[in-house]
Amino acid sequence: MSSKKRQSPFAVVYACLVYIFLYLPIAVVIAFSFNTSKMNIVFEGFTFDWYVSMWSNTLLMDAFKNTIIVALTSTLLSTILGTLCAVGLNRFEFKLKGLISASLYIPIVIPELVFAIAMLILFSSLGITMNIATLIISHVTFSMPFVVITVRSRIAGFDRSIEEAARDLGANEFRTFFRVTLPMIMPGVLSGAMLALTLSLDDVVVSFFTAGVDSQILPLRILSMVKKGISPDVNALSTLLIIGSVLLLTGTTLIQRKLERDDAV
Numbered sequence: 001m002s003s004k005k006r007q008s009p010f011a012v013v014y015a016c017l018v019y020i021f022l023y024l025p026i027a028v029v030i031a032f033s034f035n036t037s038k039m040n041i042v043f044e045g046f047t048f049d050w051y052v053s054m055w056s057n058t059l060l061m062d063a064f065k066n067t068i069i070v071a072l073t074s075t076l077l078s079t080i081l082g083t084l085c086a087v088g089l090n091r092f093e094f095k096l097k098g099l100i101s102a103s104l105y106i107p108i109v110i111p112e113l114v115f116a117i118a119m120l121i122l123f124s125s126l127g128i129t130m131n132i133a134t135l136i137i138s139h140v141t142f143s144m145p146f147v148v149i150t151v152r153s154r155i156a157g158f159d160r161s162i163e164e165a166a167r168d169l170g171a172n173e174f175r176t177f178f179r180v181t182l183p184m185i186m187p188g189v190l191s192g193a194m195l196a197l198t199l200s201l202d203d204v205v206v207s208f209f210t211a212g213v214d215s216q217i218l219p220l221r222i223l224s225m226v227k228k229g230i231s232p233d234v235n236a237l238s239t240l241l242i243i244g245s246v247l248l249l250t251g252t253t254l255i256q257r258k259l260e261r262d263d264a265v
Contacts, residue, residue, distance in 0.1 A: 026242060029235050029238050029239065029242075030235075030239045030242065031043065032232060032235050033050055033051070033232060033235035033236040033238070033239045034046050034047060034048065034050075035047070035050075035232055035235075036049075037232075038231065038232065039229075040229070040230060040231065040232050040235070050231075050232040050233045050235065050236040051233075051236045051240075053233050054233035054234075054236050054237050057231075057233055059221060060218075060221060060233065060234065060237065062216070063216050063217055063218045063220070063221035064218050064237060066132060066215055066216060066217045066218075067201065067217040067218040067219070069132065070132065070135055070136055070139060070200060070215075070217060071139075071197055071200040071201050072197075073136050074136050074139035074140045074143060074196065074200045075143070075193055075196045075197040075200060077136070077140045077144075078139075078140050078143040078144045078146075078147050078192075078193075078196040079147055079189060079192060079193040079196060081140070081144050081147075082143075082144045082145075082146075082147025082148045082150075082151060082192055082196075083147065083151050083182075083185075083189050083192070085104075085144070085148050086147070086148045086149075086151035086152045086155060087151075087155065087177075087181065087185075089101060089148075089152065090152060090155045090156075090158075104145040104148050104149065105145065105149075106145075107141065107142050107145050108145055108146065108149075112142075112205045112206060113205055115142060115206060116138075116205050116206040116208065116209040116210065117209060119134075119137075119138045119141065119206065119209065119210050120209040120210060123210065129212065130210060130211060130212035130213075130215070131212040131214065131215050132211075132212065132214070132215035134210045134211075134212070135207060135210050135211045135212070135215050135217070137210075138206050138207075138209075138210040139199070139200045139203065139206065139207075142199065142203070142206055143195070143196035143199045143200060144196075146192060146195045146196060146199065147189075147192035147193070147195065147196055148192075149192075150188050150191050150192035150195060151185060151188045151189055151192050153188060154185045154187060154188025154189075154191075155185055155188070158181075158184055158185060159184075162180055162184065163176055163180055163181060166179070166180045183259070186259050187256040187259050187260055190252050190255060190256055191256070194248075194249065194252055197248075201219075201241075201245075202219060203219065204219045204220065204223060207219065207220055208220060208223075218237075222234055
């Protein structure tokens with residue numbers, strides 16, 4: 001008998017159906033980005049015109065620019081704050097540690113609509129006009145708990161004796177963190193950053209309640225176009241976003257694997 005178990009045909013078919021269900025809509029978007037028809041219903045011919053015309057769509061490109069600004073800024077802030085919070089919760093003991101740890105799950109557990117309304121009430125109560133800053137703050141508040149949880153799971157398997165060895169050799173707290181702790185937990189930090197970036201790029205509900213008139217992002221712009229019909233240049237821009245996301249994810253995965261191999265050595 002072979003030492004390897006034979007794969008069940010049912011399992012193979014089931015896996016194929018799952019992948020088709022997940023990736024067929026993406027394939028349709030990519031295919032229709034090359035469609036010559038403006039109706040975007042039936043594929044009539046092949047063209048690259050929409051990849052050229054999308055750059056002249058001012059409303060679409062402004063929304064795309066705001067999306068990139070909000071996503072990168074909120075991801076950077078969420079990653080920094082979330083990493084520091086995770087390290088602090090792991091390293092220090094204080095009275096409210098259990099309460100703070102439990103409260104991190106509130107933005108994750110409660111419905112996104114409730115969170116969005118809560119942020120809207122907060123900004124309105126403080127008399128703050130909705131703009132790109134309120135949008136970034138909302139995204140950071142929503143994304144940071146995901147970063148904290150991801151980084152804490154990495155810290156859980158961290159060998160504290162390595163930090164102690166660095167201190168014995170004369171390294172201060174600052175140098176120990178950046179030369180020892182941070183490189184060891186970097187795979188978790190990168191995973192948290194990618195998760196925060198993904199949440200920010202495709203968020204609709206929180207952005208709908210906290211975005212100003214001049215801070216419309218791409219998901220909200222596409223949502224407003226649904227009633228009149230989505231033009232193929234949106235498919236073209238979405239295709240570029242998909243390609244960029246795949247390349248970014250691939251690069252992050254390769255970096256994580258390299259870091260893990262370095263840790264194992």
